[in-house]
Amino acid sequence: MLFSWITLKQSLQETVSLALDAFTTDQRKDWRRTLLLIVTCSVTSLLLSSLLLLYLLFTLDYKLSVAGGITGCFGFLLTSAFLLSKTVRCLGTLFVISVFMKKSRNLLLTAGTSLVVLKNIRNTVENLTRLVRSMICNLKAKKASITAPFSNYINMLKWIGSLLKGVTDLGVVNLQSKLKVSPRIESENFELKLSEAEQKLNETVKNAQALMATVSSVTERLFPAISFLVLMLVIALHIKKFRNNMKYQNRFISRKFVVFDEKQKAEGKPHVLPLTAEEEKLYPFIPSARPTTREGKAVLKFGAPIISHAVTWIIFITVDALLYCFIDFVTKKLSELKPFHVPLMISFKGVATLIGIPFDEETQEKDFSYSVTLFEKQCLPEPELLLYNSLFPLSAILLTLLIMALMAAKVSQLRLMVCERFFATTGDTRVEYLHGKILRRRFKLRKENDCNLKSFILKVCLFIYLFIYLFIYLFIYTNTAV
Template structure:
């Protein structure tokens, strides 16, 4: 029990030192220093992981940068009371709408960049396979002509035997060489491949640029924007008494009890209408206003989720279309082109048939529609998209029920760090409730007076029924 009590006292002292400007005394200074070291270590560890695995920096350089930032942040937190408040609000602001917008933007960039990159690679692979098949078909274009040439040579040899009359020898030579001009075809293929490479290069460069900006600039920019909003929140809290000043905190309750003990006007307990306008801080029971805030928080998540599903579905459908095309092309068997040549020769002498010869030869050939080495190989990298998206969605689901409470948490933190501003805000809210009650009471009295006058006869007929109270 003594140890537990000592830990509780140490926690109370650490919170008090961390949230106040008073660090007088060796004990308070030491506690504050160690309290500032803890968040600095967490920040340095996260920065180290970011440099190592996201920016792929060298281990020694990453360690040095993380250690330097940790030391600088420790002394900055030790010296600056405002920075300690901003850091605390930064942790709380991870569950606000601004962080929701940042996470949704990050998720959209992951989906768009991942799926567009994958779809672009599949389209490029499909076009390259077509160009590859056309190049492979250059040699096969000449093959049918060679078959016809062989057929003509065979026919020429047969005819040469017929023209040999033994008396006069007709020596004939048939020279045939197929020639197909493929130069223009080759140039068109080279131009198509060049345009494809240029288009892919531009697209990949753009995607890499956006991806690099997302990985290098986006986290820093998001953190900077979030810190600006936090600084504006602190400024409004300290300078504007009306800024989100509609919560009843424990300090307000203590101030009202003090007013009651001194015999001055007090406002607690609140009426049922006032309880709806001025909820307690913190209030764990969800209210109708918080329910509406939860719905507003969830609508952008649902709309972005639908867009993400559409992007992923289009990428998956294109992948399966390419897979089906590849499967069907690979299953196609080479088609046969039958080319049979038969020659029948009949020798006659004065109309009398002497002999008959039949000559037949097969010049058939086969052709493939698509070369197997040129078949496209599509990719579907769902893990690169689904894993970060699942993490983002789980984070958003955790943030959704807590988002409505984060306004209260930020106000509690500011009340803890800025006690003087909190006292001024409490006095303003206390006077505001009293003014509203007084105004409501006066309106009610005026309404009752008007009702009573309307029911009196002297109000309608003052000559016939004079007011006895006004008769002298």
């Protein structure tokens, strides 16, 4: 059982190694390598086509049949391109790796910012709109409820008038009087101001919603496509610089460099390994799990925009949450307020006298009290909070960005190793150039050290000569004086 497991493991490793070699080279010596190349290209194109399918379905809202047809054609063309061109395979591999690079970081940061704009900032504008509309609604309701207290006062005056009419009826002489009360409230200007305020509010909200809808549409539809094209252009430029410019990021000691240096050493030619401590800082080995100072600075440089964007997101989310809490708190307190009761009791006392002697007394009372509400319940704002709709996606984006920041320093090394694997001839030329560069640097430093040593010896000799000359001069001067 153990023997069969070891055999299976070895055969699997050989198959993976052969598939990797067939994918990174154009050598098709037998049918097995050709079959593995077809399978590898098909799997890679399937992964990339699935990203296109998700983009068409969930971003552009295409139907499944249309998105599936476009994705199928794209996958077929991509598989064909992978089979025909090694450069296209390198481009696709670097595209997958570049998920962890700067352009992908900017893409995720833009996605997070768009999410905050579409969710939290839009929700903040909606809550403010609800608050202003509730104030306008309350003003309209107050305008209608202003006439209620006046009607009570009118009824009170009519009641007093009826009582006074009974008093003025003397039997012999009857005084006729009519009490007419007509309330009038000048509210045309008030209504005009309210309608203008509501119209401006509706126009502002409409313009803001149209702007956000436009930004949302452009961001969701065009930005991923533009980012994809820009990323592919950056990768193509990287491949071009790697193949044509020997100085481009050529400071890493790879396995191929070690083999070349051992070959130089075996042939009796100058070799550079092992490196000095200063050279190890300038020319690090790859792949290496140990982080260097330069890699730490790269991680900090990569993470600085992430921190600034995260702080901005937190500020906007906090403002949205605080506004929601404020409106919700005010709404609850206003709904708990009871109407203000305005007591208005009228008491009328009549005393009948005959020749100055009271013989009858009558007291009449009537209640004209009314209540006034501070804020109409039907006008209370109902705020909305979309905190969970933005926090979970933003948490996933920040977690991905954190992983990318930790891997940012190593991804550049991995990208160079991939290019070196696909373009072996260019990799050999770059290794020879770096080897010669290190040798030239050592020769220059050795020459400078020799010059410094000669200068030091010359200074020592000059000092000794001056010391001897001074000693002889003092000796002769002392003897002459004696």
